[in-house]
Amino acid sequence: MDQQTIYYVFLPDTSAVMALYEVLRGVGIACTIAPTPREADHCCGVCIIYENHTDKGKIHELAEAHNISIDAFWSQSDRNDPQRYKFC
Amino acid sequence: MSQNHIMWEKLGMDVETHDLLCEALPQAFGDVYLSQENRPENMAYYNMVVGDIHGIRPAELIKHQEAGGKIIGTFCIHVPDEVVFAADAIPTGLCSGSQFWVPGGEKYLPTATCPLIKASLGARFDRTCPFFRICDLFVGETTCDGKKKAWEILNEDAEMYIMDIPQMKRPEDFKKWEDEIHGYIKRIEELTGNTITAEKLRDAIVLVNNKRKALKRLNALREHEAIPISGRDALLIHQIAFYDDPARFVEMTNKLCDELDQRVADGVSVFPEGTKRILLTGTPLSIPNWKVHQIIETNGGAVVCEEMCTGIRYCEALVDETGTDLDTMVENLAERYLGHINCACFTPNDARIDDIIELAKRYKVDGVIDLNLKFCNIYDTEGYFVEKAMREAGIPCIGIETDYTDEDAEQLKTRIGAFIEMLG
Ligand code: SF4
Ligand code: SF4
Numbered sequence: 001m002d003q004q005t006i007y008y009v010f011l012p013d014t015s016a017v018m019a020l021y022e023v024l025r026g027v028g029i030a031c032t033i034a035p036t037p038r039e040a041d042h043c044c045g046v047c048i049i050y051e052n053h054t055d056k057g058k059i060h061e062l063a064e065a066h067n068i069s070i071d072a073f074w075s076q077s078d079r080n081d082p083q084r085y086k087f088c
Numbered sequence: 089m090s091q092n093h094i095m096w097e098k099l100g101m102d103v104e105t106h107d108l109l110c111e112a113l114p115q116a117f118g119d120v121y122l123s124q125e126n127r128p129e130n131m132a133y134y135n136m137v138v139g140d141i142h143g144i145r146p147a148e149l150i151k152h153q154e155a156g157g158k159i160i161g162t163f164c165i166h167v168p169d170e171v172v173f174a175a176d177a178i179p180t181g182l183c184s185g186s187q188f189w190v191p192g193g194e195k196y197l198p199t200a201t202c203p204l205i206k207a208s209l210g211a212r213f214d215r216t217c218p219f220f221r222i223c224d225l226f227v228g229e230t231t232c233d234g235k236k237k238a239w240e241i242l243n244e245d246a247e248m249y250i251m252d253i254p255q256m257k258r259p260e261d262f263k264k265w266e267d268e269i270h271g272y273i274k275r276i277e278e279l280t281g282n283t284i285t286a287e288k289l290r291d292a293i294v295l296v297n298n299k300r301k302a303l304k305r306l307n308a309l310r311e312h313e314a315i316p317i318s319g320r321d322a323l324l325i326h327q328i329a330f331y332d333d334p335a336r337f338v339e340m341t342n343k344l345c346d347e348l349d350q351r352v353a354d355g356v357s358v359f360p361e362g363t364k365r366i367l368l369t370g371t372p373l374s375i376p377n378w379k380v381h382q383i384i385e386t387n388g389g390a391v392v393c394e395e396m397c398t399g400i401r402y403c404e405a406l407v408d409e410t411g412t413d414l415d416t417m418v419e420n421l422a423e424r425y426l427g428h429i430n431c432a433c434f435t436p437n438d439a440r441i442d443d444i445i446e447l448a449k450r451y452k453v454d455g456v457i458d459l460n461l462k463f464c465n466i467y468d469t470e471g472y473f474v475e476k477a478m479r480e481a482g483i484p485c486i487g488i489e490t491d492y493t494d495e496d497a498e499q500l501k502t503r504i505g506a507f508i509e510m511l512g
Contacts, residue, residue, distance in 0.1 A: 006122075013091065014140050021132060033132045034122060035114040035139035043090035045110070046139035049122070080118040082386045085497035087120075087379050088112035088186055 008074040009048040009059060010036065017046050020059075020068045024048070027062065029055050040074055092143040095150065099221040106216045109188045110142070113376070120320055120378045126358050128351070130344035131321055137328050138375070145180075145331055146218040152178055153222070158280050161223035163208060164231055165397045166253055166429055168421050170407065171272050173292035173334075175280040180219055181330025182226070184208050185374030187492035189216065196241050197234075202464045203492045204374060205234045209242055219331065225279055227272075229253050231433040232466055249275050255435060257426060266422040273418070286414045293407045293417065299334045302341035303403035309348045310392045311451055316351035317344075318358050319368075319391025320381045326398045327375035359390045364511045367451055369395040369444050369474060370459035371467045377492060380459055380500065387505040393451040395444050396459075401429055432466040440470070441477045448483050454511045455484040457504070462491040484511055 011017050017033060024031050030051035036042050050059060056073055063070050096103050117138065121127070137144060149159050158177040162169070172179040184207035192210025193201070211217035228239035229251045239248055251268050254261035273284050306325060309316055325344075329337055357363075366389045368380065373396060381391050394400060405428030411417040430440035448456060458474045460467045471487045478485035486507045490496055 014136065014144055018136065021136075025129070025132075031132075032122075032127075032129070033136040033139065035117050035135075037114050037118075038111045044140075045090075045092065045143050046136050079115070080123040082119055082123040082382070084115075084119050085379070085382065085501070086116065086494050087382075087492075088109065088116040088188065088376055 004077055005053070005075050006078050007050050007053050007056070008037070008040065008076075009050065010040065010042045010071040010074060011044060011047065012069065012071055013044055014046055016068055017044065017048060019066065020063055020070075021048055023062050023066050023068070024050070024059060027058075029059065037076065039076060042071065042074075044071075091147075092140075095147060096142070096218060099146075099218055100215060101218060101221060102215045105214065106142075109186065109216060112188070113139075113141075116376065116378075120382050121324070124318055124320070124358070126356075127321060128317055128344055128347050130340070130347050133340045133344075134321070134324055134328055137332060138324060141375070142218050145333075146222060148333065149178060149180065149219075149222050153224070158224045159222050160276070160279075161219065161226045163227070163235065164229045165402050166229055166231065166425050166431070167227050167251060168269060168272070168425050170289060170292040170296050170421060171269065171276055171284065173295055174284045174288040175276045175282045176288075177276060177280050177282075180223065181374075182208060182219060182223070183330070183372060183374035184211050184217065185327075185377030185492065187494075189214065190492055192216070197238060200463050201234050201238070202371070202461045204372065204461060204464075205238045207374075207492065209238055212242060212246060225249055225275075227251065231431060232464070234463070253433065254426065255433060257434060262422050262426055265426040266418050269418050269421055269425075284414075286412065286417065289414060289417050290409070290411070293409055293411075293420075295334055297406045297409060298338045299329060300403040300406055302338045302345070303329060305345045306341060306348070307393065307400065307403070309345060309352060312352050313452070314352065314355045314357035315359055315363075315365075315390050315392060316348040316356060318385055319366075319394075320378055320385055323373060323378065323381050323391070323394065323398065324375075326394070326402060327373070329402065330375070330398075363390045364388055364454040364508050365390055365392045365452060366508075367391075367393045367395060367444070367448050367453040367456045368399075368459055369456060371461040371464050372397040374398065379492075379494075379497065380457070380488065380490065380504075383497065383500050383504050384457070384508070387501060388508040389504070392453060393447050395440070395447055397429075397431070400443075400447065401431070404428070432470040437470060438473075441473055444474060445477065445481050445483070448481070453483070455486075455507060457507070458485060458487045460487065460489045462489055
């Protein structure tokens with residue numbers, strides 16, 4: 001994964017997240033599901049993270065082809081710090 | 089307003105305060121989980137379940153209630169889920185692992201109470217956990233003094249049923265636990281209006297055994313020299329097992345294990361060579377308590393096994409599936425739920441010490457960390473035997489006491505880091 005930036009796809013609800021995730025995995029796009037970052041201020045609690053920003057266009061096309069509506073694409077610098085030791 | 093917010097409002101939750109917990113989760117999850125290298129792809133499912141922990145499953149439970157079903161909340165792995173499933177009700181684990189709920193619990197309980205109990209009461213009284221709002225009945229047990237008394241306080245606000253667990257494992261204790269299970273069956277039948285038949289109970293035994301088998305398969309994969317999954321991921325899966333839909337959980341966990349089988353065949357490890365293999369033993373680590381795993385795994389260690397209720401103790405032993413009549417099945421449940429859970433609430437509890445030594449060998453561990461939640465007197469006291477037995481067996485061991493706060497993280501890092509370094 002790009003060390004500097006994390007790329008997100010936001011969708012309206014968890015079933016849309018699951019549906020798009022299955023589609024993306026089916027065609028081999030490197031991605032996972034994650035909690036939506038607080039800074040994104042998006043209402044659905046989970047979102048998709050994809051590894052390569054060059055996949056954005058393809059993700060858009062695949063979502064359209066499968067009738068899955070995307071709320072937004074988003075990115076932010078990687079703030080995950082395994083040594084922060086702040087839990088919830 | 090999101091669907092979740094509408095649901096939480098309807099449940100009478102303190103949504104504003106609860107939002108603070110929701111805000112803290114993504115970063116903590118990112119630090120512990122998304123920062124890991126080479127995680128198995130199939131962890132995506134568990135990411136989703138925990139990412140929307142107060143949305144997906146609560147909505148499913150409410151749907152079950154709307155169709156006339158009941159939801160039963162439990163706090164201990166001695167309480168048999170099979171009874172609940174056999175009555176077409178759904179059990180959900182309720183142990184709480186976040187500091188967020190502790191101050192709420194301290195309004196009702198002495199400070200010198202274990203954080204697990206304080207968090208449970210805080211989650212209910214502060215109205216900041218949907219699971220604690222949804223349950224039609226809460227099932228407590230008499231395992232430790234802290235819980236026993238806390239149930240009386242919880243009972244002021246919620247409907248409770250208490251199971252009286254024997255403190256020893258003599259033949260008469262097994263008989264007593266069988267009687268308790270019969271009593272539990274009666275109470276659940278009353279609540280649901282459904283009769284628990286032998287056929288229904290047998291199906292439930294198979295269902296819950298399948299969950300255990302999937303977790304056993306996962307744990308067996310961690311025995312390999314090349315460790316295909318981190319301890320943090322394995323812990324998360326065990327934590328989710330307590331409340332996820334069992335059939336779906338089995339499917340997803342077996343799918344993950346297929347991926348891990350391939351990793352084992354390819355010799356893929358998520359840890360660099362030389363990482364020390366650690367067995368963690370002690371008190372349970374309820375969701376989202378990931379602190380000690382994170383500290384171990386960012387300081388040269390890999391947790392390969394948890395001799396805990398959120399680990400081996402939850403899944404290792406199966407219930408005998410051969411019983412055909414209700415009484416035999418209850419006997420088999422008692423045998424498994426009393427005989428094969430070696431909690432520090434029993435005296436004597438030598439079988440736990442034997443388990444730790446056997447697991448240390450099976451998982452080829454370099455060291456054992458005996459973890460104790462602050463103010464858990466029974467595990468703290470039993471630590472004497474754990475450390476003594478490890479010394480005699482020549483297995484390096486340290487005892488660690490902690491709670492849910494972040495405050496001791498640096499101190500734990502120093503102690504755990506020094507212990508791992510000492511393992512050579
Ligand atoms: S540690 Fe003992 S009391 Fe606590 S959940 Fe486990 S078996 Fe139950
Ligand atoms: S960790 Fe110890 S004190 Fe806390 S609930 Fe479990 S047995 Fe009781």
